[in-house]
Amino acid sequence: MLNIQVLGCSGGLSGNNNGGSTCIQLNHNILIDAGTGLNQLSLTQMHQIRHIFLTHSHMDHIAALPTFLSNQYGSEHLPVTVYAQPHTLEKLKDNIFNGDIWPELSSMTEGAEAILAFEEIQPGHSITLDGIEINAFAVDHSVPTVGYSVKSQARHFVFGADTIAGRQLTEQLNRLGHIDTLMLECAFPDELLHVAEKTKHMTPSLLQNTLQSLERQPSKLWVTHLKPNYEATLRETLAANPPHNNTVVL
Ligand SMILES: [Zn+2]
Ligand SMILES: [Zn+2]
Numbered sequence: 001m002l003n004i005q006v007l008g009c010s011g012g013l014s015g016n017n018n019g020g021s022t023c024i025q026l027n028h029n030i031l032i033d034a035g036t037g038l039n040q041l042s043l044t045q046m047h048q049i050r051h052i053f054l055t056h057s058h059m060d061h062i063a064a065l066p067t068f069l070s071n072q073y074g075s076e077h078l079p080v081t082v083y084a085q086p087h088t089l090e091k092l093k094d095n096i097f098n099g100d101i102w103p104e105l106s107s108m109t110e111g112a113e114a115i116l117a118f119e120e121i122q123p124g125h126s127i128t129l130d131g132i133e134i135n136a137f138a139v140d141h142s143v144p145t146v147g148y149s150v151k152s153q154a155r156h157f158v159f160g161a162d163t164i165a166g167r168q169l170t171e172q173l174n175r176l177g178h179i180d181t182l183m184l185e186c187a188f189p190d191e192l193l194h195v196a197e198k199t200k201h202m203t204p205s206l207l208q209n210t211l212q213s214l215e216r217q218p219s220k221l222w223v224t225h226l227k228p229n230y231e232a233t234l235r236e237t238l239a240a241n242p243p244h245n246n247t248v249v250l
Pocket of ligand 1: 056058141162
């Protein structure tokens with residue numbers, strides 16, 4: 001059953017939602033992303049995690065993955081499967097699980113079980129686990145990135161991951177039908193639009209435009225990924241001019 005807990009959603013290493021970076025728990029054994037928010041889970045809760053869906057290769061979304069995986073030695077729930085696009089998996093294997101930064105865990109076992117399994121996904125790919133249907137969709141960020149549409153028992157949660165506004169995002173969101181909770185990022189203030197455009201992130205105005213471009217409004221909007229240096233300004237702007245009548249800035 002879906003029981004969404006945002007364990008972290010900061011755009012850095014401090015600030016909103018306990019200061020942890022992106023990690024969303026869907027139920028007791030499924031996560032989206034493995035940022036430092038993962039540290040909110042107890043060791044017992046970590047041992048329950050069996051599936052991690054990554055949005056992209058950026059550090060704030062994978063930072064806790066290596067140490068989390070080494071916590072899984074001795075867990076009864078192995079392997080942990082990491083689902084991601086080929087680009088993300090390739091970068092993880094080449095740059096993190098390479099024997100230098102961290103052991104190459106996918107070839108290591110605990111008893112007969114591998115500790116880590118990698119599974120490639122593509123945008124449009126759908127996986128159902130525990131009655132939760134998880135669909136990846138492409139968004140527009142500085143590296144190949146997917147957002148996730150998550151459906152369970154007529155409830156529909158959509159996480160846009162890191163993305164800039166634009167036709168691609170609008171079309172994807174319109175294609176998803178009615179959304180109960182839409183979680184979109186807002187990393188930079190409007191004064192830093194040039195930085196947002198270069199790094200492919202959102203500003204309050206871009207977020208506003210995205211909501212206005214939708215054919216159907218979601219029931220609620222969760223705004224996340226505020227960069228700690230701009231958090232106060234962003235909260236002020238979003239409170240003065242909320243992009244949706246049910247906006248929560250996490
Ligand atoms: Zn990113
Ligand atoms: Zn990020």
